[in-house]
Amino acid sequence: MPEKIIESYNVKRIEILDEKGNADESLMPSLSNEQIKKMYELLVHSRTFDQRALNLQREGRLGTYASILGQEASQIGSAFALEKSDWIFPSFREMGVYITMGYPLYMLFQYWSGDERGVKCPDDLNIFPVCVPVGTQIPHAIGAAMGVKYKKDKKAVVCYFGDGGTSEGDFHEGMNFAGVFKLPVVFICQNNHWAISVPLKKQTASKTLAQKAFAYGFEGIQIDGNDVFAVYKTVKEALEKAKKDNGPTFIECFTYRMSDHTTADDAIRYRSKEEVEAWKAKDPIQRLKLFMEKKGLWNANYQKDIEDKAKAAVDEAVRNEEAIEHPEPKDLFKFTYEKMTSRQIRQMKDF
Amino acid sequence: MPTLNMVQAINLALKEEMQRDKNVVLLGEDVGKDGGVFRVTEGLLEQFGSERVMDTPLAESVIAGAAIGMALYGLKPVAEIQFMGFIYPAIDQIFSHASRIRSRSRGRFTCPLVVRAPYGAGIKAPELHSESTEALFCHMPGIKVVVPSSPYSAKGLLISSIRDPDPVIFLESSRLYRSIKEDVPEGEYTIPLGKARVVQEGTDVTVIAWGSMLQRALKAVEGVNAEVIDLMTLSPFDEETILKSVKKTGRIIIAHEAVKTCGFGAELSATIAEDAMLHLKAPIMRVTGYDVVLPLPKLEDFYIPTAARIKKAIEEVMKY
Numbered sequence: 172m173p174e175k176i177i178e179s180y181n182v183k184r185i186e187i188l189d190e191k192g193n194a195d196e197s198l199m200p201s202l203s204n205e206q207i208k209k210m211y212e213l214l215v216h217s218r219t220f221d222q223r224a225l226n227l228q229r230e231g232r233l234g235t236y237a238s239i240l241g242q243e244a245s246q247i248g249s250a251f252a253l254e255k256s257d258w259i260f261p262s263f264r265e266m267g268v269y270i271t272m273g274y275p276l277y278m279l280f281q282y283w284s285g286d287e288r289g290v291k292c293p294d295d296l297n298i299f300p301v302c303v304p305v306g307t308q309i310p311h312a313i314g315a316a317m318g319v320k321y322k323k324d325k326k327a328v329v330c331y332f333g334d335g336g337t338s339e340g341d342f343h344e345g346m347n348f349a350g351v352f353k354l355p356v357v358f359i360c361q362n363n364h365w366a367i368s369v370p371l372k373k374q375t376a377s378k379t380l381a382q383k384a385f386a387y388g389f390e391g392i393q394i395d396g397n398d399v400f401a402v403y404k405t406v407k408e409a410l411e412k413a414k415k416d417n418g419p420t421f422i423e424c425f426t427y428r429m430s431d432h433t434t435a436d437d438a439i440r441y442r443s444k445e446e447v448e449a450w451k452a453k454d455p456i457q458r459l460k461l462f463m464e465k466k467g468l469w470n471a472n473y474q475k476d477i478e479d480k481a482k483a484a485v486d487e488a489v490r491n492e493e494a495i496e497h498p499e500p501k502d503l504f505k506f507t508y509e510k511m512t513s514r515q516i517r518q519m520k521d522f
Numbered sequence: 523m524p525t526l527n528m529v530q531a532i533n534l535a536l537k538e539e540m541q542r543d544k545n546v547v548l549l550g551e552d553v554g555k556d557g558g559v560f561r562v563t564e565g566l567l568e569q570f571g572s573e574r575v576m577d578t579p580l581a582e583s584v585i586a587g588a589a590i591g592m593a594l595y596g597l598k599p600v601a602e603i604q605f606m607g608f609i610y611p612a613i614d615q616i617f618s619h620a621s622r623i624r625s626r627s628r629g630r631f632t633c634p635l636v637v638r639a640p641y642g643a644g645i646k647a648p649e650l651h652s653e654s655t656e657a658l659f660c661h662m663p664g665i666k667v668v669v670p671s672s673p674y675s676a677k678g679l680l681i682s683s684i685r686d687p688d689p690v691i692f693l694e695s696s697r698l699y700r701s702i703k704e705d706v707p708e709g710e711y712t713i714p715l716g717k718a719r720v721v722q723e724g725t726d727v728t729v730i731a732w733g734s735m736l737q738r739a740l741k742a743v744e745g746v747n748a749e750v751i752d753l754m755t756l757s758p759f760d761e762e763t764i765l766k767s768v769k770k771t772g773r774i775i776i777a778h779e780a781v782k783t784c785g786f787g788a789e790l791s792a793t794i795a796e797d798a799m800l801h802l803k804a805p806i807m808r809v810t811g812y813d814v815v816l817p818l819p820k821l822e823d824f825y826i827p828t829a830a831r832i833k834k835a836i837e838e839v840m841k842y
Contacts, residue, residue, distance in 0.1 A: 314591020
């Protein structure tokens with residue numbers, strides 16, 4: 172018998188906005204000028220927050236921090252497509268998502284300064300606390316999506332992780348569940364090319380991360396993760412698909428971690444300046460600025476205005492955060508169980 | 523009142539809780555069509571449908587992790603891990619997340635789930651089917667550990683575990699599943715978590731046991747004026763009932779199937795030493811599994827503590 176090809180897949184890559192600010196109008200998502208400006212402002216806002224967090228860490232006013240520099244379009248573009256009622260399971264490098272969803276800025280500083288109260292999500296949002304062990308939030312998104320499906324709610328669940336996360340067992344198990352149960356979940360993988368010091372090519376022998384989804388029985392798409400339009404459009408379509416009960420989507424945002432892994436890392440030890448410089452030219456904010464300038468949506472005054480606003484908002488958040496009283500030592504005990512154990516009650520008397 | 527074995531009692535608890543609360547759902551390997559490898563979930567798929575009784579892919583980490591996600595979303599998942607020895611891939615989810623989501627989110631999100639697993643040796647199972655690693659879970663704050671010793675207590679404790687606002691590891695002795703029967707009322711009754719049960723009162727010696735060891739403890743104390751405590755909940759455990767008994771008898775035997783070193787008996791011994799040392803008339807004695815890798819069936823009867831070993835320990839402490 173002759174050999175037959177019984178299955179094959181094509182992996183799509185989507186790009187809309189290039190580095191020079193030219194957009195493919197045929198692919199442009201439906202966005203008003205006001206929405207485009209809002210996206211730009213969120214990009215600037217997130218970068219302002221990020222830079223301030225790095226500075227505060229250097230001054231000893233914040234703990235170890237994971238910068239989002241270079242990944243803003245993947246985060247703002249995806250979160251811009253979400254509704255407040257959607258459920259979001261982030262990793263630890265998604266401050267742009269929190270900011271876009273309207274999470275209070277001072278609470279983000281509070282978390283990174285080492286105060287758990289900072290990730291007590293406000294009641295009108297469903298964005299989960301930072302998840303430190305890589306990829307372990309994927310199963311939670313699966314379970315929440317099973318809950319959405321069981322209750323027949325019109326919501327989607329979004330799970331963020333990075334290229335390193337795709338090597339974890341929980342990624343495999345979670346993707347498999349998503350396919351088997353046809354869950355309303357969107358996996359947003361920010362392929363930033365580095366898992367601390369390990370480059371993508373040592374993380375996987377696959378040509379793309381997107382192709383992995385096909386093995387689990389659903390679509391994977393690679394997009395230019397520094398192109399806010401491509402991110403927004405692809406995520407929005409995936410969310411609509413999820414909400415129509417048409418199953419999961421895996422989106423590989425092809426981007427780059429411009430900063431160190433965290434403030435405790437020194438990326439110069441393992442990657443070249445040339446590589447970083449090459450990615451600098453693909454900056455997500457710069458290309459949107461060029462696009463807006465061509466459309467008459469951007470000028471120097473506007474830039475100054477939004478930078479001033481971002482700086483003022485961040486200044487205020489830092490002031491508010493630093494005015495918060497130190498957590499009470501008794502708070503150590505209060506959230507282990509709904510009710511403290513008798514042993515905990517005795518231990519608490521130390522304070 | 524029906525006379526049920528432990529499999530039937532647990533099945534009844536699940537059925538009644540699923541009838542009472544539509545947010546109670548089951549998931550695990552073979553829990554649906556097959557009714558579980560021990561038939562604990564038999565008939566539930568037919569009664570409640572595949573949306574509530576979910577046969578999952580073979581993936582312990584996501585069985586536990588998805589249960590966490592469901593619990594966060596407002597469901598009350600009861601996940602089955604097929605054997606205790608298979609729970610290790612799920613430990614990351616249980617330790618890194620289930621135990622600390624309430625704390626991490628300062629109470630905004632909670633994780634009311636139950637992970638059920640058969641545990642213990644004595645059913646001639648292959649390797650890694652027969653572990654008794656309950657102490658691992660007791661070391662992690664934020665989760666509760668419950669080990670029933672009889673059909674009646676299994677039903678009442680499981681209902682309490684399902685209704686509990688925090689994650690519960692519920693360990694079922696596979697050797698007990700079909701070996702004992704007792705009257706188990708239909709309809710709702712609960713046994714509070716965190717409370718031990720004095721199974722019989724006595725004055726000369728106290729034997730503390732749980733799960734698979736209780737029957738052997740009861741056999742060992744025949745003819746002795748002994749108090750027998752069924753601990754039932756290991757975390758958080760009932761210090762008050764234990765210390766009261768220590769003060770009464772002054773002699774303590776702790777019997778558990780797990781290995782001795784860092785077994786839960788160590789925690790109980792240390793608690794008694796800290797809080798009731800001056801009431802002791804004799805050294806605390808632990809009758810436990812040996813500090814060895816759990817053997818294949820041909821040697822497992824030599825591993826599991828016997829009533830004779832417990833009896834010997836009683837004779838030892840009675841010399842003081």
